[in-house]
Amino acid sequence: xMTGKTLFISGGTRGIGKAIVYAxxxxxxxxxxxxxxxxxxxxxxxxxxxxxxxxKAKAYMLNILEPDTYKEVYALFxxxxxRLDFFISNAIISGRAxxxxxxxxxxxxxxxxxxxxxxxxxxxVVGAQEAAKRMEKVGGGSIISMSSTGNLVYTPNYxxxxxxxxxxxxxxxxxxxxxxxxxxxVNAVSGGPIDTDALKAFPNYEEVKEEVVRRxxxxxxxxxxxxxxxxxxxxxxxxSWMTGQTVVIDGGTTFQ
Ligand SMILES: NC(=O)c1ccc[n+]([C@@H]2O[C@H](COP(=O)([O-])OP(=O)(O)OC[C@H]3O[C@@H](n4cnc5c(N)ncnc54)[C@H](OP(=O)(O)O)[C@@H]3O)[C@@H](O)[C@H]2O)c1
Numbered sequence: 001x002m003t004g005k006t007l008f009i010s011g012g013t014r015g016i017g018k019a020i021v022y023a024x025x026x027x028x029x030x031x032x033x034x035x036x037x038x039x040x041x042x043x044x045x046x047x048x049x050x051x052x053x054x055x056k057a058k059a060y061m062l063n064i065l066e067p068d069t070y071k072e073v074y075a076l077f078x079x080x081x082x083r084l085d086f087f088i089s090n091a092i093i094s095g096r097a098x099x100x101x102x103x104x105x106x107x108x109x110x111x112x113x114x115x116x117x118x119x120x121x122x123x124x125v126v127g128a129q130e131a132a133k134r135m136e137k138v139g140g141g142s143i144i145s146m147s148s149t150g151n152l153v154y155t156p157n158y159x160x161x162x163x164x165x166x167x168x169x170x171x172x173x174x175x176x177x178x179x180x181x182x183x184x185x186v187n188a189v190s191g192g193p194i195d196t197d198a199l200k201a202f203p204n205y206e207e208v209k210e211e212v213v214r215r216x217x218x219x220x221x222x223x224x225x226x227x228x229x230x231x232x233x234x235x236x237x238x239x240s241w242m243t244g245q246t247v248v249i250d251g252g253t254t255f256q
Contacts, residue, residue: 001236002029006081008074010062010127011091013038013045015196016146019224020088020231025049025057027232032077034062034091056081064091064123065115074130083138086235087131089124089168090146092161094201101160113160120164121171128186132179140183142235145172146227147190149250155193156204165190169246176244185243189230192250194222216251226251 007024011017012033025031031049035042042059049057058080060073077084093115094102100112124145135141150158151166169188176186193199193212202208212221230247233239248254 002027004028004030005085006030006032006083007086007088007235008032008077008084008131009088009090010034010064010123011036012059013041015198016191016194016224016227017088017090018045019228020090021045021057022049023225023228023232024086024235025053025055028053028055029086030056030081032058032060032081034060034073036061036063036091062091064119065093065097067118067122067126070123070126070130074134078134084131084134085138085141086144087128087135087141088144088146088231089127091119091123092146092198093119094198098160103157103160105159108159113163116160116164117167120161121168124168124171125175128175132182132184135184136182140185142239143175143179143184143186144231144234145169145186145188147188147246149190149192149248149254151190152248153254155208157202172246173244180243185234185239187234187239187243188246189227189234190246190248190250191227192216192222192248192253194224194226196224212251212253215253215256217256218251220251222249222251 007029012021013035021031046057062073097115100109101116128143145168147165150162172186172188230249
């Protein structure tokens with residue numbers, strides 16, 4: 001079904017992005033992905049999925065704190081691939097870049113909050129604009145922004161990310177309204193807490209984990225692979241009349 005098509009995803013070296021890279025490659029989709037610092041891991045993933053699935057894979061360095069550099073990355077992409085069908089804005093910043101953005105309300109600072117906006121909303125916008133130019137040439141495509149239920153459910157320290165996920169979901173609706181005429185659908189996949197490096201960076205990681213298991217009717221934490229099915233669906237004809245939506249995959253934790 002995906003043979004001959006190409007996915008471009010930001011942040012394919014770890015966590016959710018890596019799971020998506022593997023899921024699409026396993027369906028015969030060619031994959032272009034970005035990394036920030038994990039060049040070696042990126043090369044290992046390329047060698048692994050090319051040999052396992054017989055697809056073409058390439059990786060490019062990208063810093064989402066400089067969203068305009070997406071244009072240079074896409075120029076490299078154009079040298080390697082002749083079509084783009086799917087774009088997933090997935091990468092997220094952590095560590096020093098989110099100081100002042102990740103923490104309790106009284107410690108929030110404009111610089112940290114603005115960094116998260118740049119990495120979440122601005123990076124989605126530039127990445128999706130460049131994707132749309134290429135998708136238009138092949139008659140359409142599917143664009144996805146990864147989001148999180150931290151914009152629906154109070155999550156300690158998560159105000160910066162939660163507000164920016166709400167913003168990117170709104171941006172997804174605007175993009176969907178304007179790109180539909182080009183045959184391009186735009187949606188968000190919003191995950192509940194998923195066991196990845198990003199979550200392990202939470203100072204209260206063990207507590208969050210316990211709370212998720214307690215709240216979920218399915219009595220377990222989310223795994224990166226839990227979000228791949230929604231992405232596959234949104235990139236298939238099964239969702240051909242679906243655009244401007246957010247699909248929530250949260251193990252039932254949002255309602256509890
Ligand atoms: N974990 C959760 O609970 C959860 C739940 C719902 C939604 N999400 C969303 O899902 C997405 C992926 O999250 P994750 O948990 O898989 O994250 P993760 O494990 O921390 O992986 C982050 C990815 O982003 C890349 N990256 C880091 N800093 C970057 C920068 N400055 N510029 C460009 N790329 C950078 C990393 O590349 P390197 O390996 O090279 O550093 C890595 O591939 C995010 O949008 C997140 O908000 C996460």
